[in-house]
Structures are given as C-alpha cells and as structure tokens.
Amino acid sequence: MTLNRILLSGLSALAIITGTVLGTASAQEATPPQNPPPAAAPQTEAPPAAAAPAMDDAKLKSFAVAFLEVTKVTESYKPQIEAAGSTEDQQRLQQEAGEKMVEAVNNAEGISVDEYNTIIQAAQTDPELAQKINGHITDAAGAQQQPAE
Numbered sequence: 638m639t640l641n642r643i644l645l646s647g648l649s650a651l652a653i654i655t656g657t658v659l660g661t662a663s664a665q666e667a668t669p670p671q672n673p674p675p676a677a678a679p680q681t682e683a684p685p686a687a688a689a690p691a692m693d694d695a696k697l698k699s700f701a702v703a704f705l706e707v708t709k710v711t712e713s714y715k716p717q718i719e720a721a722g723s724t725e726d727q728q729r730l731q732q733e734a735g736e737k738m739v740e741a742v743n744n745a746e747g748i749s750v751d752e753y754n755t756i757i758q759a760a761q762t763d764p765e766l767a768q769k770i771n772g773h774i775t776d777a778a779g780a781q782q783q784p785a786e
Contacts, residue, residue: 692756692766695747700756701773703745705781710737 714734721727742753760767 692759696752697756697770697773698777699745699747700753701770701777703742703748703753704770704774705777706741706745707738710734710741 718730742750
C-alpha cells in the first residue's frame, strides 16, 4: 500500500533528521563524530510501548496532520540534499530540514515533538497502530486537498 510506504519513508526521514538536529548541539561543542548511523540515535531511548496508552484518537489525528507537514519538508529537501556538492552542504541542508521538521510538528495543534517521536517509534513495532495512523493520514490528506471555504 502506498500510504504504508509513505509512512515508513517519512518515519525513517524524521528519525534521521531528528537524530541530526538533536545531535548537532553536542556535536558543535565536541569534535565531529565519525559518521555514526543516523537512525541509531533516536532508538537509544526506552521502548516505545511504555508510552502507547497515552495515544488517543485525537493525538493520532494531530500526529497525522504533523506527519503530512513533515513529509512536505522531507520531499522539499531530499533533492537539495542529494544534489549538494559537499558533505558540509549536505549537513547544512540536513540541519535546516531538521529544524523545519521540528517547526512543522511544533506548529501542529495537539502534539509535541516528543509525542510525535514516541508515536513514530511505537508505530514501527505495532502494526495495528501503524494501520490506525495510516487511516488518519488518509483522512488528513483528504482534508488538506479540499478547498477551505
């Protein structure tokens, strides 16, 4: 299913970008790391299942809206990052994209970046939750395509 593919690619992109953004502050104070796997950074937290009960329908709907905005940022920056002439330019663009993604989540009503990341992590291990999220993403995408009057 296309939405599953979009969800997984969006989740991966956000995990990579979030790891980049969160790691930048400490990396600026220390020596640069030797290219650690970017997806590994967000996975070092406690298992996501512990936070799963707090994910009500309203929170998942907020997640879906935020996810669509994060996906727009991902789609906008991906070609720029791939076309960047140097590693330094790629890192700068990844940092910029990460900041825009965090901003997109912060601008979404009813969800924080921490809650967004918790839902992403839980969806990666809970197929039922992922399916529910896909339904909310489909609904939110349909609502965004309808002209507001």
